[in-house]
Amino acid sequence: MAENEHLEKLEVGLNILIEVKSGLFRGNYLSSIVKLIKNQELYIEIPEDKDGKQVKFWPHTKIYLSFFRENEPGAIYEFSENIAKIEELGPKPVIIINFPKEIERIQRRSYVRVDVRLPYFWQKYRVDPDTEEETLVPIDKKGYILDISGGGVMLRSPEKMEKDTFIQTQFTLGDEYFDVRSKIVRVIDRHRGKSSMYKYGIIFDEIQDMIRRKVIGYVFEVERKNIRKQKEVM
Structure with missing residues (x-):
């Protein structure tokens, strides 16, 4: 495919990961x-840090950008540019960079x-048969996430x-805590002797x-770390 x-593939509304590899703003931002x-x-919206505060990048900071598209499983796209300037555009400031001349496509098999x-951790909802109102059962259950995407998780639990x-x-990614209403869309039963272990596809x-x-x-x-490891052993 030509460059x-x-x-x-760049379009308004596309989620994009910004990485700064050194200096005061070192880190990853979505x-x-x-x-x-x-x-x-x-034009890229100014991201927020883990505390919900806008990250005030400096002009000329070099940033590495990557993105994927849901209709192209198995591929991540990457490019890098220097920040040209920061300007106000609507409710939030924006990062302005030169339109890239080249984007690299990284192929994966999965x-x-x-x-x-x-x-x-999770709690079940109890539905009142008369009013159809939902209430949480105040009993925490525990399991393990086996994989995760932006749409849901695969959960393992007895x-x-x-x-x-x-x-x-409820779950934690890095130092971020999440509490999300979810739905079980797939059940896989795994028997082990007298006990059972279940896997659940959850959105x-x-x-x-x-x-x-x-x-x-x-x-x-x-994902980016996994790709880099694969490239190192090739």
Whole structure:
């Protein structure tokens, strides 16, 4: 595929991961493209740090950017530019960079869903048969996340639950805590002697855009590290 065809994948609303490799702003930040002038400039919303504060990058800071598209599983795109300037555009400032001349496509064999092993807590919802009102059962259950994406998780647990059950889930990614209403969409039963172990495909049913973007940012970072490890052993 020609390089110019990769540039066509940049569009307004595309989530994009910003990495600063050194200096005061060193770290990873998730943002999105808010405006582009093809072959001239790219406008990226100023991201927020883990405390929800805007990151005031300096002009001329070199940033490394990456993104993936849901309709292209197995591929991540990367490029780098220096920040040209910071300007006000709507409710938030924006980073302005030159429109990239080249974007690198990194191919993987699997979907943008990363394997992890993280503790996961949840509570079931109880539905009143008369009023159909939902209340949380005040009993915490525990399991482990086996993989995660921006849309949900694969959960492992000895607790038996039914498909289409709604649960309130709590988990931590890095130093970020998440509390999200979710829905079980797949159940896999694994018998082990007298005991059973279950795997559940879970989607985030009600999740704020900011929280989903943070989850995607975590997935981005793990995915990029995995790709780099694969390239090192090739």
